Amino acid sequence: MKGEQRMFILGCDVGSMTTKTVVFGDDGIVAHDITANNGNLTKVVEKSVNNVISKAGVSLAGIGEKAGTGMGERYIPFDHITESFIKCLAVAVHFLHPDARTIVDMGGLITTVISINEKGKVLEYRTSDKCASGCGFFLRLAAQALEIKVEDFGNLILPYDESAHMGTQCAVFGESEIVSHVNDGVEPEKIAAGINHSLGRSVTTMINRIGGIKDIVATGGVAKNKGVIKAIEETLGMDVITLSSIDEQLLGALGAALCAQQRVQQG
């Protein structure tokens, strides 16, 4: 098909702690970028978009469609289609794993559980938008307090009764509880394992409220934490899948690109 322009789509997900962008083409994701939300959000979005189009080897003018989602979507400075975050997750997970029926997105601030059907349509969803317990932001605070890298938290897996007990749900009080444990001489590894268990329990409660059906797919930054995934599986008594073909944080941006593609194809 010589001479035919390849159609590229830009998907941009402005989250609570990071901005994710993808350039999506006929063969899938061509490039992606994840940038921390430090400082002016519009500048962060511009930076992430410049990074991703440069990695893709295209220019902004060469992009066919642009779509945005996430809680900070209004900070995207260029014209774009706005897509609901819930819909983006559903479309992206269904695209990559058609057997998915429950999506558990564990983001920087908010955990969302979505029930989808065999076509990837959203049936029901719940978000933890009243309380920031068990979120990526808390994990970051915990990592600082324990002087363990967030990326290493996932490896700290211990049986429940060998882990430090985390009594509080609140992210703010949780930080104090961690400091207490540290002052009592509890090993940081045991505290980290206890935190993984605590997060696993609160996420499982949300999954049970919606009635999670397999296949259960976990997405979002916190899904990178294998300790939390394991804790959910143990408490829930069901397998929780993480998609190996994509970075767990990119589902929102991918979904935005796919939604935009659908709109274009529908004319």
Add this chain to the structure above:
Amino acid sequence: MIYVGCDVGSLTGEAVIIKDDSIIRYEIIRVRPRPEQTALEVTKKALTEAKMSFDDIDYCVSTGYGREKIPFAQSSISEISCHGRGAQWANPSVRTIIDIGGQDAKVIKVDKLGYMVDFVMNDKCAAGTGRFLEGMAKVLGVELEDLAALSSGAASPVALTKTCTVLSQFEVLYMLNDGVDRANIAAGINRAMAERISKLVNRVGIKEGVAITGGVAKNFAVVQSLMEVLRVEFVSLGDVDPQIVGALGAALFAKERAEREYEKGGIEVKGLNKKSGNG
């Protein structure tokens, strides 16, 4: 007769020394890692400033976190009882006490003698506690002590939509990103704090004679907002620092216990005449 009350909180520890029915010295310090350390340090500081030593104490009651572990206290009493007692001593018309501490918020209702008749506490969620304000001060880039003044002259206070401490911090961050005036944000924070506290108060209801205690009582902007939301005027605690009410109550209980023990002849209390008996 020297009676001492010692209160270890989540962020600060207080000691109060009373003699002849008046407070002769009190101290407030930031907590140390262990409650016993905090209790020892703050009590020692108060005694030293009063030119006394631990040997001069006739009876000491401890309250707050780890109150059972304080070695120099003869007994320990719950902070709720101590708060009620201390507030009522400061102003006998007090019947409802709103205590906003670093990590919890309590509403205590007392009778005319200062004994607790009802209470409710939030220690599960940081919203409506000192922690909420601490987090906001960080986001706004000011010291906690300067947060109250920031809201002066706010023309149109913002309305925060999230209760959660963390979620509303992000809400404020977005407002700052959008260039919203900081005074208006600070005023919105005061209001959010007041509304959260009023929800707790409504669970037990107000009886007139409302006092506010705890560290947050020193934030005049939050106090003002709370009075507006609750539609009450807080009664004065006189010269009593609102942060020491718990320790004050503990010291008053120390006096009461010492006198009761003495009357029963059960213990030897230094300074009181020893009664004959099985001693």
